[in-house]
Amino acid sequence: MHALLTASERNGHTCSAHAMGEGPGDNRCFSHDPHFTITAQGQTVEFRVVQETDRSEHIPTDKELADAKKFSWFRIPRYDYTPSDRLRVDLRGGQLHQGSEWADSSERSLEDQLSEIVHEIGLRGEAAERERLAEVEEARQSHLRWEAAMVEARAQYAEDYRVRQLESQAAAWRRATRLSEYLEVARARAEVLPPGLEKTKAEEWIEWAMGHVAREHPMAQPLRLPGIPEPRAGDLKPFLRDWSQ
Known part of the structure; x- marks a missing residue:
C-alpha cells in the first residue's frame, strides 16, 4: 500500500487516510468507510484493503447435530470460512476502465498488480477531467446560445412593440376620423340654430371637441419609429421559446 500511495503521489495525485471502524473481513460491498482515498484530477477513488477468506465444507459437531x-429453526452451516494469507484491494469512484478489484492469486501476487491499480487511478482521473472539460464547454456553448437567444428575443420584442404602436396609431386614427365626421355633422346642426343660449353652448362644445380631436389625431404627431423601452422582467419571455421553460 505504501508503494501504491507513493506511486500515486509521484503521478501528481493526492492521498488521504481514513479512520476505519470494524466491519466484515470479506465484504465486497462498500458498506463501511474506505481505508484511504486517492484523488486524481478531481476524481476521488476510495480504497478498501480486505483480507480474503477460504471456504471449506463444514463438518457438523455432535452438538450441532443434536441441536438440529x-x-x-436450527440450521447447520454448510461451509466454514477461515482467514487466508491473501489480500484484495477494492476500488470505488469514477468511471471504471480495467477493473474495480485486484487480489492475490495463485498466478499473480497483489504486489505484481500495483502498476495496474495506479494505471486505473490515472484513467479514472483522465476520464473525470474530460468530463469536467466537456461540462465546461457545454456550459460555454449554452451561455453562447443563451446570449444569441437574448439578442433574437430583444429584436422580436422591438418588432412586436412597433407593430403594437402601429396598430394603436391606426386605431387612434379611426377614432379621430369617426369623431371628426361626427363634429362636421354637429357643426352643421349648430349653424342652423337660432341665435341664443342653446347655439352658444353648442358652439362652445364643438370648439372644444374639435380642438381635442386635433390634439389627439395621430396625423398631428411626428411620423417616426417609436423608441423601444427597456424590457421589464417577463417582457422577453414570450420570445425566448425553449429558454422560457
Whole structure:
C-alpha cells in the first residue's frame, strides 16, 4: 500500500487516510468507510484493503447435530470460512476502465498488480477531467446560445412593440376620423340654430371637441419609429421559446 500511495503521489495525485471502524473481513460491498482515498484530477477513488477468506465444507459437531434434531429453526452451516494469507484491494469512484478489484492469486501476487491499480487511478482521473472539460464547454456553448437567444428575443420584442404602436396609431386614427365626421355633422346642426343660449353652448362644445380631436389625431404627431423601452422582467419571455421553460 505504501508503494501504491507513493506511486500515486509521484503521478501528481493526492492521498488521504481514513479512520476505519470494524466491519466484515470479506465484504465486497462498500458498506463501511474506505481505508484511504486517492484523488486524481478531481476524481476521488476510495480504497478498501480486505483480507480474503477460504471456504471449506463444514463438518457438523455432535452438538450441532443434536441441536438440529431438537430445534426446528436450527440450521447447520454448510461451509466454514477461515482467514487466508491473501489480500484484495477494492476500488470505488469514477468511471471504471480495467477493473474495480485486484487480489492475490495463485498466478499473480497483489504486489505484481500495483502498476495496474495506479494505471486505473490515472484513467479514472483522465476520464473525470474530460468530463469536467466537456461540462465546461457545454456550459460555454449554452451561455453562447443563451446570449444569441437574448439578442433574437430583444429584436422580436422591438418588432412586436412597433407593430403594437402601429396598430394603436391606426386605431387612434379611426377614432379621430369617426369623431371628426361626427363634429362636421354637429357643426352643421349648430349653424342652423337660432341665435341664443342653446347655439352658444353648442358652439362652445364643438370648439372644444374639435380642438381635442386635433390634439389627439395621430396625423398631428411626428411620423417616426417609436423608441423601444427597456424590457421589464417577463417582457422577453414570450420570445425566448425553449429558454422560457
